[in-house]
Amino acid sequence: MYKETRYLNSGDRALVIEFGNKISEEINSKVRAMTIAIEREGIEGIIEITPTYRSLTVHYDPMKLSFTYLLESFKSLEKDLEKIDIPLPEIIEIPTFYGGETGSDISNVAEHNSISVQEVIDIHSSREYPVYMLGFTAGFPYLGGMDEKISTPRLGTPRTKIKKGSVGIAGNQTGIYPIESPGGWQIIGRTPVNLYDAHREPPILLDAGNYIKFVPVSWDEYNKIKNSVEKNIYQIKKYPKEDKLR
Incomplete structure (x- = not known):
């Protein structure tokens, strides 16, 4: 400071x-x-x-x-x-399917850090990440607090198209692609939750100052949530951060 x-x-x-x-x-x-x-x-x-x-x-x-x-x-x-009384931050749970076709770079992250793929998942999903700011594309969260044990450099050649919901790692940061876009982050998974929806009010799910928690889900769970999201009946799980600490 x-x-x-x-x-x-x-x-x-x-x-x-x-x-x-x-x-x-x-x-x-x-x-x-x-x-x-x-x-x-x-x-x-x-x-x-x-x-x-x-x-x-x-x-x-x-x-x-x-x-x-x-x-x-x-x-x-x-x-x-x-x-100034800063509002109590919320924790928003982000269900995530790790690996497979949705997280094709997770083995890169594991190999770079000499750990197993399961350890990457366990470490990545063990923390609550503060949302410092939004940018790059509508609703893209820049998160802090990632464990250096899974820190991995960006891809040497960025991809021209990364699917929305993709969860990635770049250096010592992690983030989520809200829309389909180019990018060079190491993709380790995907969430079916929409971080950005032009027809929703408000259209952007996350706010700076809140926290997110990645929650590993199975492929079946991923598809069930995706189906609920498409029908507009999925309820985002969120709660005050203070309650989580009690």
Whole structure:
């Protein structure tokens, strides 16, 4: 974390607030708190707030607001960030079928780390992963907290098409492809749950600040859930993180 928060001018329509230069839950908590503080302030002229791992970008209308005004306002809000009541995060369960045709790279991950495929599954599904930010494609979650025991480099040559729901590993991160898209992550499984659905409200399932838990399922279970999702009757399992710790 920086000794002092950095406020940067990003063109004539955006201001960037940086709290640090690394990925950590402590820094991300400050990003979340500042986002909440700005939203509650209701400053007319702010168009959009985009949070990331360690910073947030505030897009504004320069005809209504000046950089200097926002700078003074945000510095004032920062003084009371510790008083911001951040909502209790939820854990969202992501049923996942590992290996097979849906996870064709899981053997690469096992071989790279000198462990078995089952150990990859056990390690990957043993943690609750914080959702730091969403990006790349609609609803793509950038997650923290993956065990370094299964860290694996990206593919040497990215694929032009990865199916939606694919669960992958790239370096020391894991994530889920919400839609069919190109990508270079090592694919270890797939979830039948839709992270993005344009016809759903809200269309994006996950929110920054919450956590996900990968739950291994059999191929039969995967298909049953997939069928329920297609019929719009599948109920996502979620619960407050605090309850899980009791």
